[in-house]
Amino acid sequence: MSFPPRLRVRTFSPLRRLVGAATASALALTCVVAAQTAAAPPVAAADDATLAASGYDVICENMHTLGSLTRADVDRARSIMGGKVDMGQYGTMTLAANPSWAPQSGLDTAGDRYMHSLHWALPLLKTGLALGDAEGQAMQRRFVDIVLDWVRDNPVKKRTYWQNHPQYLGFRIGTFVCMNRLATSSTHRAWAATQLRVELKKALAYGTSGNNTTMNLKLAAFAGARQAGTEAQRTTLRNQTVLVARRLAHADGSDLEGAPGYGLYLGTIMHRAYNVLSRYGATASAAKISSMLNARGSFYAHASRPDRYLETIGDTHLQRIPSGVFSATSEAEWVRSSGASGRKPSAVYKRFTGGYAFGRSGWVAGTDTSSTFYSVRTADRYALPSHRHADTTAMTWYADGVDWVADPGPYAYNGSSLRSAVVRRNAHSALVAPGTPNRAVYGSVKAASSGGGVDRTCVYDPGYLGSSGFELARCVYYLRSIDAVVVEDLVRSTKQSGTIQQQWVLPSGVSARTSGRTVALSSPDIVGVTRGARLLTSGVPRVSGASTATGTLGQSYGKSTRGSVVRVPVSVRTGKTARVVTVLTSSGTPGVARTTLSGRKALRVTVNGRAQTVWTSVNEFSRLAAKVSFSRSKAKVRVGKKVKFSARVTSLGLPAKRAKVVLQERRKGKWRKVRTLRTKANGRVSTKVKMTRKGKKHYRVVVRAKSGSKGWRSVVSPTRTVKVKPKVKKR
The missing domain is CATH 2.60.40.10 (Immunoglobulins)
Known part of the structure; x- marks a missing residue:
């Protein structure tokens, strides 16, 4: 891993950044948002007393992705002093002189819960220390008043599940760690140590079976144990931090969250864990974390579209790989820098254990308006339920600088009808059958290979068998020489006749016009040039506007956009099997016909007269499934x-x-x-x-x-x- 050089201490100015310090916002509260802005604080030893006086602390910064002082921090601290707390994507909190700690209309569900993390108050401590004048001292006093009031109003025996949830408990422990390390009063530092000993009991009660929130908790609790705990607690929490990290990451770097964005957040926590462990001298554990983190770079490179955004699969917002997290020579760094640094990936197709397959036409440095990229959600492995959607067989397609076929993203964690809708199968570019798919029944990958100019990904989906008796399968072929994505869908009914929808969700800005079995698509690309694409199907396509259930995308947190939906109905009778073939290309006019190749059934696909033939998987699927x-x-x-x-x-x-x-x-x-x-x-x-x-x-x-x-x-x-x-x- 590559980290910034040793921090050099300079005379501090309130509006000047410390050299080498992180640039993340003090309210980069969680998950995806925090992951986008986190950078690496220095690990090397420095004059802690001098840094603390400037409001900077290596341990504190790594637990909370805070940064050195900027004008934004000063403004944020002054806003808190005025009774307004900007919770970022989760809303605005009104902070009374004597807070009630009750849910507020200005916050969504996540915001109401993050209220109890207390780390949103740290800008008062950090800015107050940095200013060092009368205003700064008032900020420090207000910080102390806030945390004292919360503890007084929320005694241990009356704390709710959400107050002690790993995410909020972890951030709260980290807040007490910062207070214990940075507060100017020895009385306040001792009080924070007492709170740490109380909170550590609950932190230790949690095992290692959670998701990224557990990783955050164990890291903060390890720091808390180093500040105020016992040696046994330190050893346990250090080992648990490593165990959670190992459990949440597959060997190939893919995540168990069912959402690349949350895997990326986990990577950010792993990076911070490396720094904290190293700072406290736990070098062996830090080395294990570093090894796991390096393996993740390739996954995030392949999960990124040509515009460098992670594909919004599951609860993934539109976001890019952050700087300072992955090695300077990694594939992730090449994607992050648009080819300016790092190692250019060599593979153009990869299938990952976390339930993903990604393919592309190639890797282009700089602004890329020529590449084709697609994803297939196989969901063929155990995924933690928190952030995975019911999205087996879901696809996305990006070409020529345009997001043509999209995934809905997560919208917001607010319990709204839109949030409930985007996690369901009906919201995805997937096969949608009558009934409700069982999310505990995973898909099964029947083919995943690339060779001879053809990518082949086939996934069998038995999720609807229990509810309505439909078996589904999708084979996706990418024909690289003619730049065409071919989708072969098979549907079988075991209980009842019905109609399955082959569904394509088009983002806002993409217009669709049908003509027979062809859908003509049009949209401006990332630099404003109008592009065209074609969807040709063996069924009868229908275009409709967005509804709450389908076609509304929430790829940016709390913001929704309305696109449109192309549906191809596939009718099947009991005991029968139906098939539909679809070709997607931005390279011209497509055509497709059944043929044979070396005595086997095949599809002959043409784009502007250029042809490529691929063996169909119909008979293979009959056998394999x-x-x-x-x-x-x-x-x-x-x-x-x-x-x-x-x-x-x-x-x-x-x-x-x-x-x-x-x-x-x-x-x-x-x-x-x-x-x-x-x-x-x-x-x-x-x-x-x-x-x-x-x-x-x-x-x-x-x-x-x-x-x-x-x-x-x-x-x-x-x-x-x-x-x-x-x-x-x-x-």
Whole structure:
């Protein structure tokens, strides 16, 4: 990792920055916003007393992404003195002389909770120390009054869950750490130490199973333990900080939050943890954090669009990679600097364990208005529920400096109808079926590769099976030589007939006009030049305006924009499978036709007469997505009694009624057929078998395609054992 040089102490001016200090706003409260502005304070030793007198403290700065004094800090402190606290994206808090600490109309839900973090009051302490005059002393007194009042009005036994939530508890502990290190009065420093010992008990009660908020808590609590805790507490919290960091990051750098922006915030906390651990001499733990942080740079490079913004997947706001967090030679730094520094990425396609696939035409330095970029949400791994949306199969598409197909973003954490809407499947550029998808049922990646000028990502989505019985699958191919994204969607119904919507959410500024099966798109690019793109589908596209449920985007916190929606209905009958193919390109007029390639089914795609052929995954999906469940009614039975065997066969792309299901028994070292079973339209089958002799009997189900159903290999169920006892002798 690369950090700024040793801090040089200079004569302080209230409106002058300290050299090498962070430039983040003192109210960069959380998560995504804090991540955008954080920079690295110095780790090397300095004259702490001199720095503290100027309102700067290495430990305090790293826990709160505060910065050295700027005019904004002075203005903010004076505003707090006047009774107004700017909570940034969460609203404005009115601060009475004797606060009630009750929710306020000027704050959203998050703001009401952040009120109890108290770190919003730190500008009073920092600015007061820096000014050092009568006004500065008044600010310091007001800071002390605020924290004393909060503790008095919120005794430990009456504190609510949200007051002790890891996020707000962590920031509050950090506030007491700052007070303990910076307050000019020894009495106030001792009081802060007492509060730290109280708060540490609650911090230690939390384990390591949370998300980024737990990481923030453990880091602040470690600092609190170093200031006022026991050696045992310090050791525990130091180890827990590392454990949480390791748990929240996959080996490939992707996040478990289900939102790249929150993974980026975690990276910022990891960076601050490195500094705090190093400052306190915990070098071994700091080295572990540094290693994990370096692995994350590539993920954020690939998750960034050509305009350098992270794609707004899950609860990710539009934001860029911050400076000072990743190594100066990393891929993330190349993207952040638009190619001016760092290492240029070499891969143009990557799939990540966190449930993402990203592809692009190439990497262009400077202002990029020529590249194509797309993302596919596979959601094929466990994700923490806080910030992941119900977005399996969701896509985005960015080309020629225009965001053509978008993800809705998070809007705001305010409990509004719009917030509730953007997290649902209906708000995404995805396959939307009747019913509600089960977010606990993850997608399954069936293909993820790049070669021969073709990216291939295929994901199977069983999320609707439990509610409405629909199986969905999406294959996304990027044909690099003709710059076309091809989307092949498969839909199967196991319970009922219905219509699934293939849905494309277009941001504001993108106009759409249909002509037959083609949708012509138009929009200005990032430099104001009007661009065009085409969407060609095998279905019948329909364009509609935005509603609360779909087409309203909240990519900037608390601000919404209204776009439009292109829907392609896909009707499917019970037991049947339907398919729709869509081509998206900004390079000309597209065309697509079914063909064969080396004896396999394929799609021949053209753009302005230039052609490229790709093998379709229809038959592959039929085989790969097929599965069988098998059970028996009894594990023990007497000779002469019957055992009921039940099975369910589901296969995407191959109707279950075309499956041949065979019940087999293992006898004399071989599997032998008991009988062939007839499946219902929904794939269910059952039969009863009379047990004729004693002993352990082993059974399984083998599923094969019937004649005419090529491309599907046999599927074998797990083995089920029945213990058969002798008959009961009559007396």
